[in-house]
Amino acid sequence: MNTLKRTLALMAALAMTATAFVGCGEEEKKDDKTSATEAATDAPEEETTEAPTIDPSSKSTEVGEVTLGTGGDTFTVAAWNADDVPFIIAQWKGIDFETVKDQLANDEVEGIKFINFGVGGGDAPEKYDQLFAGGGDLDVFFAEADWALRYINDDTKSAPLADLGFSDANFAEIYSYTDEIGKDKNGVRKGVSWQAATGGFVYRADLAEQYLGVKTPAEMQAKVGTWDDFVAAAQTISEQSGGKTALADTLGGMWQAFACGRTQPWVVDNKLVIDDFCKDFADTAKALWDCGGITKNSQWSDEWQAAGQDDSCMGYFASTWGMGGFVLNSAGGVDGATYGKWAVCEGPQAFYWGGTWMLVTPFTDNAEEAQAFIKTVTVDNDSMKAYATAKPEYVNNKVVMQELVDANTVMNEDISGNFGGQNYFVELHENAQQIDFDGLITEYDATVKTNFVNAVKEQYLDAGASWEDTEEAFKDLVAEAITTLDWE
Secondary structure (H helix, E strand, O other), rough: HHHHHHHHHHHHHHHHOOOOOOOHHHHHOOOOOOOOOOOOOOOOOOOOOOOOOOOOOHHHOOOOOOOOOOOOEEEEEEEEEOHHHHHHHHHHHOOOOHHHHHHHHHHOOOOOOEOOOOOOOOHHHHHHHHHHHHHOOOOOEEEEOOHHHHHHHOOOOOOOOHOOOOOHHHHHHOOHHHHHEEEEEOOOOOOOOOOEEEEEEEEEHHHHHHHOOOOOOHHHHHHOOOHHHHHHHHHHHHHHHOOEEEEOOHHHHHHHHHHHOOOOOOEEOOOOOOOHHHHHHOOOOOOOHHHHOOOOOOOOOHHHHHHOOOOOEEEEEEEEHOOOOOHHHOOOOOOOOOOEEEEEEOOOOOOOOOOOEEEOOOOOHHHHHHHHHEEEEEHHHHHHHHHHHHOOEEOHHHHHHHHHHHHOOOHHHHHHHHOOOOOOHHHHHHHHHHOOOOOOOOOOHHHHHHHHHHHHHHHHHHOOOOHHHHHHHHHHHHHOOOOOOOOO
């Protein structure tokens, strides 16, 4: 059955031309990252041209001349929601943050049009494709990490940032992983992010003291600093709480962190790569699953957030955007049952979760405006610092964030209050500097990653299947979703 599915997938692939799906396959509507077929030691090395390491001391705010179109009447920028674009425009144009959304919605900002799709991030590609197909006006557009490569690898949709006059020196202080995601398959920088969605492990400080005897984030980190430590701590908590309290929130949240520890690309030479990392995750997840160290709640469900208030869950894997989102909600808000009882440590793995990249279209007729818009929140340190504290935002600049951390800056009193006043950016800043995705990014990542965690949950955890059967199920899912891969 499994072999038949992959044989059919191979036959389908042979029936197509080799270039039919480059950069725009159906599978990219899902986008994630995972692995499979050869051990890491046997996987062929991918021939890539390594970009030189950028020296942070070379940082420059000077940008060159634009080589794309200029003179357009309206600068048009698009995104799936209004969480970011209006505020970047406000920072750029000096508009009040409190009024900018309404002004843009009512077309009251001269010379600027904001296309707000009003959908979830995963639905944005379809909207963009419609916009591109219809020949609509567009200068800059926003792309999520999960599917950014869909457009970054398409020269008809995105232009090199060098065409806006940007150089390596302009981005010398950004976090390295954000730089890797913004480059196409040839190493050309097409996108840049103003934010670093780095993550950490958020936990109930009162429960940690009760069950683990820890009183500080440093002491908690010593308890969960590796995945083996994390499992051991979860087992202790389960025993001490009589099975009532799980250490971690969901399998999906754990996978967000664990996946960032991968050291092999998920696809090499058009073949899925399964290495020891995959089995390590499955075994770690099973150990937590079996001892009650991780809840069986579905991520984004009401039960998932309520677990932070009823003591059934001690901690959540969360990134910068989640601190004032689902983490605050999981405390019940500022008046919630567990508000103020939380803390943050680095956790067992430095990771990021999400993030958004700005891309410029090659057919823009407002290149000068696009340059100024992007420069405001990615190159100009003073502007980035102002934006970080006004929005607030964890900006994509090591120097700016270090200054804010050193100054013990309170970015948002409600969020900070949930952590008892802890400067949680210290832990996030530390993790952000450790994330390394050099040579690991492929356009299939989101799809394969989702297929893998689904196979592990459904087969290895729920059904009690063997690893071999789980691996076969995983391969079937990938073969069905990505029909262009080679199978042996």
